[in-house]
Amino acid sequence: MKNHIIKLLNQGIRLDGRKLEEFRQPLTVEKGSFPQAEGSARVKIGNTDVIVGIKLETMVPYPDQPGQGSIMVGAELLPMASPDFESGPPSTDSIELARVVDRGIRESGALDFKKLCITEGEKVWMITIDIVPVNADGNLFDAASLGAIAALQDVKFPVIDDNGKIDYKHKTNKGLPLNKVPIEVTVYKIGKDFLIDPSRDEEKFVDARLTIATLEDGTVSAFQKGGNDALTQEEIFNAIDIAVAKGKELRKLL
Amino acid sequence: MVYKREDGRKLTQTRDMEAKVGIIPNAIGSAMFRIGKTIAYATVYGPRELYPRFLQDPSKGILRCNYNMMPFASSGERSRPGPNRRAKEISLITEKALAPVIDLSKFPNAVVDVFVELPQCDAGSRCAGICAASMALADAGIAMKDLVAAVAVGRVEDQILVDLNYIEDSYEGGTDLPLAIIPSTGQITLLQMDGVMTKEQLKKAFDLATVTCKQIYEIQKAALKNKFGVQAQ
Numbered sequence: 001m002k003n004h005i006i007k008l009l010n011q012g013i014r015l016d017g018r019k020l021e022e023f024r025q026p027l028t029v030e031k032g033s034f035p036q037a038e039g040s041a042r043v044k045i046g047n048t049d050v051i052v053g054i055k056l057e058t059m060v061p062y063p064d065q066p067g068q069g070s071i072m073v074g075a076e077l078l079p080m081a082s083p084d085f086e087s088g089p090p091s092t093d094s095i096e097l098a099r100v101v102d103r104g105i106r107e108s109g110a111l112d113f114k115k116l117c118i119t120e121g122e123k124v125w126m127i128t129i130d131i132v133p134v135n136a137d138g139n140l141f142d143a144a145s146l147g148a149i150a151a152l153q154d155v156k157f158p159v160i161d162d163n164g165k166i167d168y169k170h171k172t173n174k175g176l177p178l179n180k181v182p183i184e185v186t187v188y189k190i191g192k193d194f195l196i197d198p199s200r201d202e203e204k205f206v207d208a209r210l211t212i213a214t215l216e217d218g219t220v221s222a223f224q225k226g227g228n229d230a231l232t233q234e235e236i237f238n239a240i241d242i243a244v245a246k247g248k249e250l251r252k253l254l
Numbered sequence: 255m256v257y258k259r260e261d262g263r264k265l266t267q268t269r270d271m272e273a274k275v276g277i278i279p280n281a282i283g284s285a286m287f288r289i290g291k292t293i294a295y296a297t298v299y300g301p302r303e304l305y306p307r308f309l310q311d312p313s314k315g316i317l318r319c320n321y322n323m324m325p326f327a328s329s330g331e332r333s334r335p336g337p338n339r340r341a342k343e344i345s346l347i348t349e350k351a352l353a354p355v356i357d358l359s360k361f362p363n364a365v366v367d368v369f370v371e372l373p374q375c376d377a378g379s380r381c382a383g384i385c386a387a388s389m390a391l392a393d394a395g396i397a398m399k400d401l402v403a404a405v406a407v408g409r410v411e412d413q414i415l416v417d418l419n420y421i422e423d424s425y426e427g428g429t430d431l432p433l434a435i436i437p438s439t440g441q442i443t444l445l446q447m448d449g450v451m452t453k454e455q456l457k458k459a460f461d462l463a464t465v466t467c468k469q470i471y472e473i474q475k476a477a478l479k480n481k482f483g484v485q486a487q
Contacts, residue, residue: 053324
C-alpha cells in the first residue's frame with residue numbers, strides 16, 4: 001500500500017485523485033452549530049467532521065498572571081469517530097492535538113488575555129475550548145484548529161447577574177477580544193513528497209509532519225513537528241510557503 | 255393549579271423532532287435524533303471481536319452501549335469529560351432498553367458497540383440517545399425485531415405532560431418518567447421514575463408515552479427509508 005501511494009505521489013497524484021497540495025471537498029466551516037454553548041463551530045474537510053464547543057467560566061486568576069484571563073483546550077478522540085479510537089483516559093494523540101491547537105491560539109497573540117480580566121487578582125474569564133471529532137478521516141490538526149478559531153469568533157459572553165454569577169441562559173452581544181486570526185496548516189511528508197490534508201488511509205504512512213500556524217501577514221506563530229523522519233531546513237521553509245498559501249484558502253472560510 | 259408550558263406547547267405535544275441516518279461514514283451504522291435543543295448522535299461499530307477475552311460469550315454476541323455528553327453540551331458550566339456515575343447508569347439502561355429487540359445469536363464472542371454522544375442537551379437526552387441508537391443499529395444491519403422509541407413523560411402540578419424540557423424536568427415536586435417502547439408490541443424496555451404519581455396518573459402517562467412513541471417511530475422509519483432510498487409513504 002505504501003509503495004503504491006509513493007508511486008502515485010511521484011506522479012503528483014493521490015489515492016483519491018487529488019493534487020498534493022489540495023484540500024478535500026467539501027471544505028466547510030459552520031459557526032454557531034450548538035447555540036447552547038457560548039461559542040461553537042463545525043468543520044468538515046472531506047469526510048473529516050469536527051465539532052468545537054466553547055464554554056466560558058469565571059475563575060481566580062493564576063498567581064503569576066493576576067490581571068489575565070486564560071484558555072484551556074481539550075480534545076477527545078471518542079470511539080464514536082473512528083474504529084481506531086478506544087474508550088478510556090485521553091490518549092497521547094488527543095493530548096497532542098489539544099496542545100497543538102492551544103499553541104496556535106495562545107502564542108499568536110490572537111486573544112487579548114488582559115481584556116479577559118474582570119477584577120484583578122480576583123476574577124477573570126476562563127475560556128474552555130473542547131474539540132470533538134465526530135468522524136475522523138485524517139488531518140484532525142487542521143480541522144480542529146480551524147474549528148477552534150471559528151468557535152472563538154462565534155463566542156458571545158453570557159450575562160453576569162447582580163450577585164456576580166453567570167447567567168448561562170442569557171447571552172450579551174459582546175464577543176471575544178480577538179486581534180489576529182492564526183491558521184494552522186499541517187504539511188505531511190510521505191517518502192520524498194510533501195502533501196496536505198491526508199485521508200485516514202494516507203495518514204497511516206506518514207513519515208513526518210509539520211503543523212505551522214501563520215497569521216495574515218505570513219508571520220509564523222507556532223510549530224509542531226511530528227512523525228519519525230527528520231526534516232532539513234530547506235524542507236521546513238518549503239513547508240512554511242505551503243502553509244501560508246493554503247492558510248489563505250482556509251482564512252476565506254471564516 | 256393549571257400549569258402552562260413555558261414554551262407554549264400543548265401538554266401532549268413534543269418539541270420539534272428531526273432524525274437522520276448514516277451521518278458518520280466511519281461507523282458501520284449511525285444516526286442523529288434531535289428533539290428541541292437536545293441532540294443525540296449514535297454510532298455502531300461491530301460485530302467485532304471482544305477484548306478482554308474473558309468478557310466474551312461463546313453462545314452469542316454482546317451489546318455494549320456508552321452514553322456520553324460532550325463537555326460543552328449542557329447549559330451552565332462545562333462538564334468534565336469522561337464517564338461519571340450518571341453517564342455510566344444511562345449507558346447501562348440504554349443497553350437494557352435496546353437488548354430486547356436485537357438478535358446477536360449469530361455472532362458468538364463478538365461485541366456490538368453503540369456510542370451515544372450528545373453535543374447539546376436540554377433534558378430528554380437518554381430518550382433521544384435510545385431513539386438514535388436504535389436507528390443506528392438498524393442502519394448497521396443488525397438483526398432486529400423492531401426499532402425502539404423513547405420519550406419522557408411526567409407530571410407538573412396536576413398535569414401529565416410529554417417530552418419535558420429542562421424547566422419541567424427540574425420542576426419542584428414534579429415527576430419525570432422516561433420510557434422506551436417497542437412500538438409494534440407496546441412492550442416497555444426502559445422505565446425509570448423520579449417523583450410521585452397516583453395509579454390513575456401513571457395510566458395516563460403510559461398511554462401518552464405510547465402514543466408519542468408511535469409518532470417518534472414514524473420519524474425513525476422515515477429517516478431509515480430516506481437513507482436507503484425507499485420512498486416514504
